[in-house]
Each structure stands twice: as C-alpha cells, then as structure tokens.
Amino acid sequence: MNILKTQHQDILNSVGQHLSISLISLLIAAVIAIPLAIYLRRYKKVAEVVLQITSIFQTIPSLALLGILIPFVGIGTVPAVIALVVYAVMPIFQNTYTGFTSIDPSLEEAAYAFGLSKYRRLTRIELPLAMPLIVSGLRIAMVMIIGTATLAALIGAGGLGTYILLGIETNNNALLIIGAVLSAALALIFSALIRFIGKLSFKKIMYVFATLLVLFGGWGIYSSVSKPLSTITIAGKMGSEPEILINMYKDLIQQENPKQKVELKANFGTTNFLYKALKAGQIDVYPEFTGTVMETLVKAQNYGKNPTKIYQQGKTMLKQQDNLDYLSPMKYQNGYALVVSKDFAKKYNLKKISDLRAVQDQVKAGFDIDFFNQKDGYPGIKKQYNIDFADTNTMQPSIRYKAIASGKVNLVDGYTTDPQVQKYHLVVLQDDKHFFPPYQGAPLVRNKALKEHPDMKKALDKLSGKISTKDMQKMNYQVTFQHKKAKTVAHDYLVEHKLLDK
Structure with missing residues (x-):
C-alpha cells in the first residue's frame, strides 16, 4: 500500500x-x-x-x-x-x-x-x-x-x-x-x-x-x-542506485545551466544495451563502474587491483576504442563483498575476510551460482585466503539475503552498497587482501555531448571523490525499503553536502 x-x-x-x-x-x-x-x-x-x-x-x-x-x-x-x-x-x-x-x-x-x-x-x-x-x-x-x-x-x-x-x-x-x-x-x-x-x-x-x-x-x-534538439539524455541501469545517480546528474547539470533540457531514462536494463545506445548517440551519459569497464566493455587482461590505475587505464582504452569520455569517479565502490550476520560476526569477532579462516568449519554460506563458480568469486577467495567453508549452498540472488536474515545461512556474497545490509543489520567483511577488483562509479559520456554542452563536465565533476559506501547504502535503503522517490533522495543528498542550492 x-x-x-x-x-x-x-x-x-x-x-x-x-x-x-x-x-x-x-x-x-x-x-x-x-x-x-x-x-x-x-x-x-x-x-x-x-x-x-x-x-x-x-x-x-x-x-x-x-x-x-x-x-x-x-x-x-x-x-x-x-x-x-x-x-x-x-x-x-x-x-x-x-x-x-x-x-x-x-x-x-x-x-x-x-x-x-x-x-x-x-x-x-x-x-x-x-x-x-x-x-x-x-x-x-x-x-x-x-x-x-x-x-x-x-x-x-x-x-x-x-x-x-x-x-x-x-x-x-x-x-x-x-x-x-x-x-x-x-x-x-x-x-x-x-x-x-x-x-x-x-x-x-x-x-x-x-x-x-x-x-x-x-x-x-x-x-x-x-523533443528539443539540445536535450541531454541520461540513462541508468536497473535498480535504485543508478536511478539515484542519474537524478544527481540531472540536478547538477541544471544547476550549471537552468535552461538546459534533461531527459532521464531510469531502469534501462543491461550494460550491453546501454553501451550500444551510448555509442549510437541515443543517450549522452550513464553511470558505469570501473570493474565493468575493464571486464565487459574493453575486455582488459591482468589490469591489477589499484583503483586509480584501473580507472586511468579504462579511461584511456574507452577513448581509443569508441571515443568516449570517462569522467572522474566517485569515492564509493559497488563491488563484490562477503557479508555475515551480526550475531555471527560478534560471536567470533569477524571484521575482515581473513578472520574467517579460524571459523571456516562454522560457516554456512549461501552463494549466487555465478559467484560460486567464477574465478573472481568463491574459487578465487578459497585460493587467496586459504579457506574452505564447511557448508556451501547455491541459491538465486534474490533470496540470499532472506536466507541470512532467517538464519538458514550465516554468510552470503553481495555488493558493498546493497540496502539489505542495513535492513537486516549485516556486516560487510573487509577485503584485507584486496582480492575483489575495484568497482568505482563514474559518468561515461559521449565526446560529442561534452562538446555540445561544455557545462556538463563541470557539473558532473562535482561528484568526483564524493559519496561514501555508507552514504550510497543509506540512499539505496531509502528508495528500496522506505519507498522514497529516487529524485528526492538524490536532491536531499546534494543539498546536505552543499553540492546543490536548495
């Protein structure tokens, strides 16, 4: 209701x-x-x-x-x-x-x-x-x-x-x-x-x-x-987080140029569809993550784990490959994480993934099928941290958090900004050996759009180094579970952090 x-x-x-x-x-x-x-x-x-x-x-x-x-x-x-x-x-x-x-x-x-x-x-x-x-x-x-x-x-x-x-x-x-x-x-x-x-x-x-x-x-x-010819079209993938970000983009762009027409296309769909639309000039900008750029868009090999170097390499390769501009990234990362229940973390003093080695025989894990099988998922974690959980189960992504909330498992894979972490009072373990690749979000923009709208880069760069993981997790929670409108949550954050006038 x-x-x-x-x-x-x-x-x-x-x-x-x-x-x-x-x-x-x-x-x-x-x-x-x-x-x-x-x-x-x-x-x-x-x-x-x-x-x-x-x-x-x-x-x-x-x-x-x-x-x-x-x-x-x-x-x-x-x-x-x-x-x-x-x-x-x-x-x-x-x-x-x-x-x-x-x-x-x-x-x-x-x-x-x-x-x-x-x-x-x-x-x-x-x-x-x-x-x-x-x-x-x-x-x-x-x-x-x-x-x-x-x-x-x-x-x-x-x-x-x-x-x-x-x-x-x-x-x-x-x-x-x-x-x-x-x-x-x-x-x-x-x-x-x-x-x-x-x-x-x-x-x-x-x-x-x-x-x-x-x-x-x-x-x-x-x-x-x-539709006016000068309209900037901003798109976002499925979910609350991309919708929040594209509303921030719109507010910041229109603050720089109040007369600028901006059209939003929220909950667009897959990375492949968005990237094709961007290259075809059907959209002008959308938020993309560095890990996705390297793995899916430019298909880089052995790119390391340094966030700054990965961003710079992705930016260079996108420019060379499709003449697209990758603007400065935000602070938070929406990458893979291992998440445990609060009771389990408190009982065994779990703060980082390496802490799991001492209690691996007590772990009841619930993993997404892809995470369970892919090399940058559980198989890689086992090798990097020298752990092997006693009880592992595969399940659909949509029910992992319900399983840990009901006590059927005490560890799941997830993403660092998932709102379920806040809703179910879970603990995200620190990746202390830096196994997971960085996933920093940044605006991916058509070069032609930047030339046609010179104020756009200045507006979007205001988010550079902003928004912490907890900030994004909180905003996702407000949209997903408190059912607040993404544009309201985005606007409130920008005003609170003095990035936008009231």
Whole structure:
C-alpha cells in the first residue's frame, strides 16, 4: 500500500506508456497483416511462405531482437514497437488468411453470379464471414503484445515492465505484483474490448480503426518532433542506485545551466544495451563502474587491483576504442563483498575476510551460482585466503539475503552498497587482501555531448571523490525499503553536502 501511495502517479504513467506502446504496435501489425492476408488469399503457395517467415520471426528471442535493433533505430519506443509488431504479425496474418480461405466457395460463386464487384464481394460477403477469426487473431496478438511489452523497460521505453524487472532485481514482491497484475488486467480488458468491437458492423469497425490510427499516429509524430534538439539524455541501469545517480546528474547539470533540457531514462536494463545506445548517440551519459569497464566493455587482461590505475587505464582504452569520455569517479565502490550476520560476526569477532579462516568449519554460506563458480568469486577467495567453508549452498540472488536474515545461512556474497545490509543489520567483511577488483562509479559520456554542452563536465565533476559506501547504502535503503522517490533522495543528498542550492 505504501508503494501505491508514494508512487501512484509513476504507476499511472507506466500504465499509459504500456498501453500506448501496445496499441500502436497492434495497429501497425494489423495494417501490415490484414491487407497482406487479403491479397494473398488467392495465392496459396506465397501465403504459406509468408506464414513460415512470420513464424520464424516468433522464434527470435525478444532480448536478442532488441539488441539487434538498437544500433539501427536507437532506444525507447521505436525499437520496442518494431519488436512487438514482428511478434504480432503472425497471429493476425494466420487468422485473417484462415478466415478468408475457409469461406464456402459456393457463397463467393453466388455473389459473383449476382454481379457484385470485387470490392462489394469483399466488404459485403468475405470480410463479415472472416471477421470472427480476424478478431480472434487481434485478441491473441494483443495479449501477446501486452505480455512482451514488459521487456520494453530494458531499452528505456518504460511501461509496466519497469516494476516487474525492478521487483525481480530487488526481491521486492510488491513491485513485482503491481507490474504483473496491471499487465494481466490490461490484457483481459483489451481482449474483451476487441471482442466487443468485433461484433460491430464492418463500417463501424473501420471508423474505430481509422480513429485509433489517426490518434496514435498523430501522437507518435508529435512525440518524435517535440523533443528539443539540445536535450541531454541520461540513462541508468536497473535498480535504485543508478536511478539515484542519474537524478544527481540531472540536478547538477541544471544547476550549471537552468535552461538546459534533461531527459532521464531510469531502469534501462543491461550494460550491453546501454553501451550500444551510448555509442549510437541515443543517450549522452550513464553511470558505469570501473570493474565493468575493464571486464565487459574493453575486455582488459591482468589490469591489477589499484583503483586509480584501473580507472586511468579504462579511461584511456574507452577513448581509443569508441571515443568516449570517462569522467572522474566517485569515492564509493559497488563491488563484490562477503557479508555475515551480526550475531555471527560478534560471536567470533569477524571484521575482515581473513578472520574467517579460524571459523571456516562454522560457516554456512549461501552463494549466487555465478559467484560460486567464477574465478573472481568463491574459487578465487578459497585460493587467496586459504579457506574452505564447511557448508556451501547455491541459491538465486534474490533470496540470499532472506536466507541470512532467517538464519538458514550465516554468510552470503553481495555488493558493498546493497540496502539489505542495513535492513537486516549485516556486516560487510573487509577485503584485507584486496582480492575483489575495484568497482568505482563514474559518468561515461559521449565526446560529442561534452562538446555540445561544455557545462556538463563541470557539473558532473562535482561528484568526483564524493559519496561514501555508507552514504550510497543509506540512499539505496531509502528508495528500496522506505519507498522514497529516487529524485528526492538524490536532491536531499546534494543539498546536505552543499553540492546543490536548495
């Protein structure tokens, strides 16, 4: 209930985004599939080829399709709509084609004998008889679109998928339920609405269809041209922390230049999607971590553990590789950590990872599957610290903290700024042998954007060396568990630390 009270306007906006994307996709798919099926009803072999092609499109994983589209059409609504149209064409085409080809040939012969023109045979005989199957295809497509549209959140198109993905990411069942229930409700409502429209006369159906086409087509054109050319677009990955940071970026940029237009795309999705969007010029800046830069973006080898050297090396390689600027990093690091319960830490006086060696036979660990297997996870910890825990279990990341809070385990892997550390009163052990690579956050910016907006670097550099690990952990807690808005938490921090005027 607290989420509904504090975020009701955001939820309504997400419903509107989800609905707009879904209806636009359905209309475009119908405009493509229905006329094509009508035309090919006389050409059986060609129709079968088209049906096979549209079926193949349905087998393409949605994430892969979105990734392919980003370099060509950017991020946001456009690639989301294209992907949804690709998936929706098949059921509409198949049902429309089946509806026309299953009409009794004697009825068409009778219409021809009465001297009806092709247009009148189509509108008076064929379309009314095929309409139940066409409507059924539209209903199937709409339900499919609304369900698949949840992935639009991964590329900055918004919608109810934001709440579903955030719920999974943060193990927040309330967010997950909000997104899932509202998506299901939309699917049921519009399935019933399409069924009702299908009972109208052909002329009324065409009026409804034309009205929707004009309304949403006009809205799409307006949206594409209404964004000012000088807008700075800032994106962030999934979760509370990136959303807090991008709101800080916005406040600082607009303090330097109050007239500057800034657009935020929170809860964007994966590193790969963001990086493609940045290189393509669809976004101008997003917060990235040094460890991710070295491991994923530039794929550096043997880069050591010195935070300053890693940052400088990453900055140089990003500039050489893609002409991107990596601005000065913040103080905190959001890297891997070993976390123990407060009681366990107090009982054995545990402060650093090396302390675990003396109590390794008492440890009941719960690890993410990746952490348990990868060389910079538990296998590396065992070798570096010469420890081997008596009892280790693998589990989904979303339930690790619940397991340690309930006493089923007394040690888990996590990240240094996880808000669950504060919520469950856990202790992050010091990595005293510096095993984990540094993960400092810093703005990753397009070079062209810095040239077009010279005030941006000065604004973002105000965060250089700022924000401690405890500060970020506290802010994550406020957003994730106290359900405060990220923009409010970001603004309060900047004001409190005299980085922003009230």
